[in-house]
Amino acid sequence: MVEVAVLLVIKKIGIAMACETLKLAKPLLGKNSESQMALPINMKLIKDELELINAFLKEIGMKDCNGEVVETWIRQVRRVAYDMEDIVDQFMYVVGEHQQKDSWYCVKKFFKKQPSLFSINEIAIKADIINKELMELSKRIFRWTQPISGLNYVPATIYDCEPLYQPGLDHSINDDELVGIEKNREILIHCLHLEDRSLRIIAVWGMGGLGKSTLANNVYKNEALVSNFSCHAWISVSQSYTINDIWRNMLQEIHGNDNRAFDAASMDSAELRVELKKIVDNRRYLIILDDVWTAEVLFQIREVLVDNGLGSRVIITTRIEEVASVAEEGCKIKVEPLNEYDAWLLFCRKAFPKSENHVCLPELHQCGKDIVEKCDGLPLALVAIGSLLSLKTRNIKEWRFFYYQLIAELHNNENLNRVEKILNLSYKHLPNYLKNCFLYCAMFPEDYLIHRKRLIRLWITEGFIEQNGGCSLEDIAEVYLAELVRRSMLQVVARNSFDRIQCLRMHDLVRELAIFQSKKESFCAIYDDTHGVVQMGLVPRRVSVLQCNNGIQSSIDPSRLRTFIAFDTRMAVSSWYSFIPSESKYLAVLDLSGLPIEIIPSSVGELFNLRFLCLDDTNLKKLPKFITKLHNLQTLSLKRTHALKFPQGFSKLKKLRHLLIWKLLDATYRSLNNWESMEPFDGIWNLKELQSLHEIRSNKVFVAKLGNLSQLRALSITRVRSSHCSQLCSSLSKMHQLTRLHIRASNEDELLLLDDLTLQNPLEKIDLIGRISEGTLESPFFSTHGTQLLQMELSWCHLIESPVARLSGLSNLTELRLTRAYTGQQLNFHANCFPKLKKIVLWDLPQVSQICIQEGALFTLEYVHIYGLKELRDVPAGIKFLNSVKEAYFTGMNSDFVKNLKMGKLNHIPKVYWSTQGNLVFISGACSPATGVSTVETEPANLPEPCSSNPQWRILGGSGWVFI
Structure with missing residues (x-):
């Protein structure tokens, strides 16, 4: 739905309307223009109207309303929302420039250059037009939907439409579709047969289409199993359920099994509870709640489904881990995608139902494998696509055509429509604050490993993360990410030793449907001309280039572009040089990692809205002077480039949150100084919003003023000398947010004097690279805050006494790395040491025998x-x-x-x-x-x-x- 556009604009207007911003804008608004004076009022009216529109959109989003009138109206709302976003960005730019030193000169100079775009009077006039357009749009939807006479008007085309598709119980499941569920079936049966006579809740969970309902139904229709229960019922729970409907259906199911006539329709809530309690109090019952979306359902049904000590069981199927968590650990069954062997087996059974042993024809084998790979282990898709192909001619040309049109077939072919509906349910049920975050993940290539930190920084840059209390935006983004995982919208590929997500991926079909939704919303466009297919919206806000064999200038309109990410490292530099910086004046994200770039074009300096600039793995030699004009920049990443020095005035970029610059010198990792790091620049200590600083060289001036960076959460400092250590420890003691610390000595002989290290906040991770004194590991830091450490690395420390003996009391440590850290001959791990350690690396300890x-x-x-x-x-x-x-x-x-x-x-x-x-x-x-x-x-x-x-x-x- 269009909420993804509306929500972002509401948030941006809220920032623009903040007291501090309006105070700064007051001198700009003046009194000589009625429209300028009305600008704050119009912005508030627009925000209020958009909030009401968003609430209305949320309501119709819970219905399957695809009428042309509604769809046309939604497109118009989206266009107006995007227009308003442009206006807010212009307004914030003018206010920001006014705040800078010599601002009146800067603004006057810029207006002279582009008077029609950034004149405050023009901004005010545009806002007035938008306000009137929104008012008209609000009237228009009711004028063109079905009119009903009288005052109690409700548009039938919206509220009388069918509810969203509910999977429910598929009674037509065939045994040949039950592939790869044997282990989960055994666990489920085991949970049903546990000798424990208390009530047990069993959860079967995983993403949509994996066969959760199929698994539960396979057990439910097994008469030998179900006969052990006195009564049983299968209830399909809708997203917009009422508890009375669940109780009513439960009664009808149970009485239907008893072959008794029963009418629950006329019962009120109290009568339903009494009747259900009467039935289940003295009977062993089995209740299946299919497709549960909220844990509240389970808390409500416990009012009547009491623990009667007879070994009753409740099975729930859900896509959401939080709902599954109500079950005990041994009774939570996570359903995963099928492995390659089982996926091929299931596909062949459906695609070749009449062939002996369901063998695929040799000429169709490779194409069939490609189709199965696209299904990515999703049984629902394998069954639906295999069944459809069984009706087609067994011709490689037809199969190959089907493969290239597979995603279009999911949307347009009624035989595959069920796959799309089931997967789309998860998206439609997402809270509004997660929809932008989810769609954004579709910009990454298929099977791409999405790293957590990169994704979170991009979300923050785009404005998707809402401030909440005293938590940082990064912490809130971590919660969003975890929620998408719990809702089975993203798949975790790797976690670190203390269980934090490291990288993720999207299921192939989920990604394709997200791309379809993104195109529909003009949220983003995916450029991939591998097969001559370019999935672009009319005026996309974001572009992801997966493969570009030809120029892309003619394919997109860059005038309203907010994000440009290039994943094709072979893309010609000229493909973006000639038009992205110069024509995309609202650009906020520019990621050109891996491209053969040696210089940054000067037009990048005019991107007033740029917040995220990533040029990792490029051939960039140095940062140009005009980089200091990017006052909104939040993230600058130049990893593995030659640009290690900063131009004068770089400290003017007050909004920087992440500064990531380093270069690997020695790929064999045989030297302590195998990293080249950035040189500290004058005034870096004034960047008060910095949260990540990797990697920066130490000097006396920098370490003395480092304590000013009180918001730092992660710091990597290199070339530290003994003479720097006292001041470094003092500065670190002032940092109340620091959780990750990396200290590297200037050379192998330099002694890091860190015995006086104390910190306000317990660290999660510490790396000490260089010689340390024998007493460092017994210092107050390790005896107090050290007990909270989760990861630790000691390298080139050359300790005479075993570090293992001194560190074994770190009760929360999950990962320990020792590299040339010890010169002794024996390492002893005594009983109960490192009670939470999951990972240990012992590297190049030459004397250990x-x-x-x-x-x-x-x-x-x-x-x-x-x-x-x-x-x-x-x-x-x-x-x-x-x-x-x-x-x-x-x-x-x-x-x-x-x-x-x-x-x-x-x-x-x-x-x-x-x-x-x-x-x-x-x-x-x-x-x-x-x-x-x-x-x-x-x-x-x-x-x-x-x-x-x-x-x-x-x-x-x-x-x-x-x-x-």
């Missing part, structure tokens, strides 16, 4: 990587006690260690790897040495240093994987 693990130590450990311990000749003693380890890597070890590794001492670990001369060898923990050796062709291994933040360091391979 023995590692001992006592029983009861590291009992939560899941991941181990040991590299370059040349003196270690046997697997760590006591590793047999580590039953929770899932993966273990041993690389760069001596030949004796490798021989002992093959002796079957790690059979309890599912995945064990070791490397030899660039090849990665896999030793299956479940196999014995007697089973022999076999090899499988793989890609050569590239093993970057594991103590780095490189997200790809766990991508492993080898010229031959050996299974022993």
Whole structure:
């Protein structure tokens, strides 16, 4: 719906109408123009009207109303909302320029350059026109919908339409569609048969179309299972349910099973409760609540579905993790997409129902695989598409055409319409504040790993995150992201050791439907000319370039563009140089990562609205002077470029929140100073809104004034000298928001004097790279705040005493990395040490010859990587006690260690790897040495240093994987 556009404008007007902004704007409005004086009033009227329109849109959004009148009206509302967004951006620019030093000169100069666009009088006149347009639009919807005489007018075309599609119970499910559910079915049956006689709630949850209802129905229609319950009922819960309807349906189902005539329609709420309690009080019941959207349903039904001590069960199916959380841990069943084998099996059963063993024809095999891949393990899509293809000619040309038109078929083919409706339910049920965030994810390429931090910064830049209390925008965005995951709209690919999301992806079909919705809303456009297909709206606000073989100038109108992200690193620079900066005056996001850019065109300096500039992995040599004109810039990312120095006046960018600039010098990670970092510039300590600063060189002036950056949450500081440490500790003690700290010495001989380090706020993560004194790990910081640490790295510390013994009391630590941190010979892990540690990396500890693990130590450990311990000749003693380890890597070890590794001492670990001369060898923990050796062709291994933040360091391979 159009709410995504309206909501953003309402928020922007709210910011423009804030007291502080109006106070700054007062001198600009003057008294010589009636329209200028009326501008604040018109803005308030527009905001009020848009809020009412948004409420109206939300109501009709819960109905399936696709009439031409309504759709036309919605398009007109969207256009007016976007016009108003342009006006607000112009207004905020003029006010912002006025706030700058010498503002009257700047504004006068700019007006002379573009008087028609940024004249305050023109802005006021446009706002007045918008106000009148909105008033007319509000009248128009009622004038052109079906009129009803009298005062109690309700437009039938809106409120009398059919409710949204409800999946309900599909009684036509065939057994051949039940593929890949065996394990979940066993868990569900086990939960039903638990000897515990108390009431149990069982949750089956996952994204739409995975077969949750199919699984529950398969068990429900099993007479042998259901006969163990005295009464049972299946209830389909709608999004706009009433509890009385649920109780009424429950009564009718139960009495229907008893073959008794019963009329619940005439009963009120109290009568329904009494009758239900009377039935279930002394009977063992089984109730299935299908497609539950809110946990409130379960709290309400508990009024009548009491725990009668007879072993009753309630099964719920839901798309939302929060709803599933009402079930106990052992009774929460998460349904995942089918694996590749099961997906192909299900597809072939439906596409070739009459063929022997449902075998696919050889000439259709590859195309069939492509179609299955597009379904991404979604049973609903596999069944619907397979069934449709079974009716088509078995011709490769026709199948290939179908594949290229698959997404259009989902929208237009009535046989596939059910897939779209079920997936769209999740979108329509999203809270308004999440809809923009969800649609934005469609801009990333198919199967792209979306990194959490990048996504959150983009959301904030776009204005999607609403301030709430004292929480930072970043914290609120984390909550939004987690909610989209809990609602099964995004899939988590990786989490860090303390369970925070690292990267995500969108299911292929969910993404395609999000793209369709985005195009309809003119929210964003996806440019991909791989197959000559360009999915563009009329005047898109955002453009994502996935592949560009030709110029894109003729395909889009850049005049209202807010976001431009290029994912095609082969795109010619000229494709955007010639028109994006010069013609997209409202641009807020410009991401050109990976493009062969050496200079930034001067027209970028005129992008008054630019908030996010990312030029990672480009050939940029230096930052131009005009970058200082971008007063609204919030994020500047120049990772892995040559631009490490800042022009004079850079400190004028007061709104900067994230400054991310560094370059990798040594890909082998053999040097302490393998990173090149930015030079501190004059006045950097005045950027009071900075939250992330990576990586910056230390000097006496900078560390003395670093404490002014009180909002910093993450800091990486390099080339620290002993003489800097006292002042650095003092400055760090003033930072009450800091949660992540990385300190790197100037060289391997420099001593980091950090014994006096104290912080106001407990850190989540600390990296100390360089020599530290033996007493540092016993300093007050580690004995107080250190107990809250979640991640820690010690590198090049060259400690004589074991750091393990000193750190073992860090009870919350989940990840520990030691790189050249210790010069001793033995590491001992005593019982109960590191009770929450999940990941440990021991890298290049040249003297360590023995590692001992006592029983009861590291009992939560899941991941181990040991590299370059040349003196270690046997697997760590006591590793047999580590039953929770899932993966273990041993690389760069001596030949004796490798021989002992093959002796079957790690059979309890599912995945064990070791490397030899660039090849990665896999030793299956479940196999014995007697089973022999076999090899499988793989890609050569590239093993970057594991103590780095490189997200790809766990991508492993080898010229031959050996299974022993």
